Amino acid sequence: xxxxxxxxxxxxxxxxxxxxxxxxxxxxxxxxxxxxxxxxxxxxxxxxxxxxxxxxxxxxxxxxxxxxxxxxxxxxxxxxxxxxxxxxxxxxxxxxxxxxxxxxxxxxxxxxxxxxxxxxxxxxxxxxxxxxxxxxxxxxxxxxxxxxxxxxxxxxxxxxxxxxxxxxxxxxxxxxxxxxxxxxxxxxxxxxxxxxxxxxxxxxxxxxxxxxxxxxxxxxxxxxxxxxxxxxxxxxxxxxxxxxxxxxxxxxxxxxxxxxxxxxxxxxxxxxxxxxxxxxx
Numbered sequence: 001x002x003x004x005x006x007x008x009x010x011x012x013x014x015x016x017x018x019x020x021x022x023x024x025x026x027x028x029x030x031x032x033x034x035x036x037x038x039x040x041x042x043x044x045x046x047x048x049x050x051x052x053x054x055x056x057x058x059x060x061x062x063x064x065x066x067x068x069x070x071x072x073x074x075x076x077x078x079x080x081x082x083x084x085x086x087x088x089x090x091x092x093x094x095x096x097x098x099x100x101x102x103x104x105x106x107x108x109x110x111x112x113x114x115x116x117x118x119x120x121x122x123x124x125x126x127x128x129x130x131x132x133x134x135x136x137x138x139x140x141x142x143x144x145x146x147x148x149x150x151x152x153x154x155x156x157x158x159x160x161x162x163x164x165x166x167x168x169x170x171x172x173x174x175x176x177x178x179x180x181x182x183x184x185x186x187x188x189x190x191x192x193x194x195x196x197x198x199x200x201x202x203x204x205x206x207x208x209x210x211x212x213x214x215x216x217x218x219x220x221x222x223x224x225x226x227x228x229x230x231x232x233x234x235x236x237x238x239x240x241x242x243x244x245x246x247x248x249x250x251x252x253x254x255x256x257x258x259x260x261x262x263x264x265x266x267x268x269x270x271x272x273x274x275x276x277x278x279x280x281x
Contacts (some may be wrong), residue, residue: 088115101172103130183258
């Protein structure tokens with residue numbers, strides 16, 4: 001399936017779990033339901049949101065620069081593919097996107113620029129520092145009138161049922177303490193027929209590329225983060241959190257359990273990233 005095909009056409013694809021010979025093996029699951037992962041550490045579930053907030057407060061001002069450096073610019077391609085699946089109408093028909101954990105507004109701005117006069121977006125993010133950067137970017141790009149920024153928890157979205165035509169979360173779901181609740185909330189606020197899209201790092205499925213990717217992630221990105229933002233520890237967490245994220249078929253099951261239908265995913269760039277999709281029927 002191509003990344004430009006519709007969510008209705010998405011067909012789940014097999015993705016083998018990391019094998020025992022993996023050079024950077026992820027740790028075991030948390031000991032209890034009261035625990036969760038913060039990178040490779042096991043922490044109390046109630047502490048994770050505060051710890052994630054501290055990470056993003058630390059890097060907010062240089063977040064977009066680091067995205068370019070870390071992904072070698074590929075995050076722009078991946079987000080454009082996401083927007084091509086969101087498919088905002090080119091005319092003046094009203095179309096409202098919810099951009100969860102959208103912080104600096106990148107996906108929202110791209111969606112508005114791809115759509116017509118009726119396209120608008122709401123960025124919902126729990127981190128005020130990221131939202132502040134997003135508001136500044138919206139003003140500088142001339143999008144302030146079409147993008148609303150709301151400080152909100154992805155697990156308890158402050159929006160009415162059936163109020164958005166599409167919902168997306170790009171590289172943010174793995175930072176949510178209760179991913180199942182966030183997915184259920186995204187489904188709740190979708191109009192019937194609306195689609196939920198999750199763009200997230202995944203498991204490399206090209207032999208040889210996995211070792212190169214691990215070496216780059218664990219050896220290059222934290223020092224890069226120290227140089228650009230003065231904070232290597234936050235980027236150590238981010239690369240560890242990528243490794244902790246479920247394999248595509250497991251995440252697809254989480255989407256189904258959240259009530260989404262026609263669930264599927266598209267691997268991108270050798271499986272480094274997956275674009276997951278599901279619909280509210």
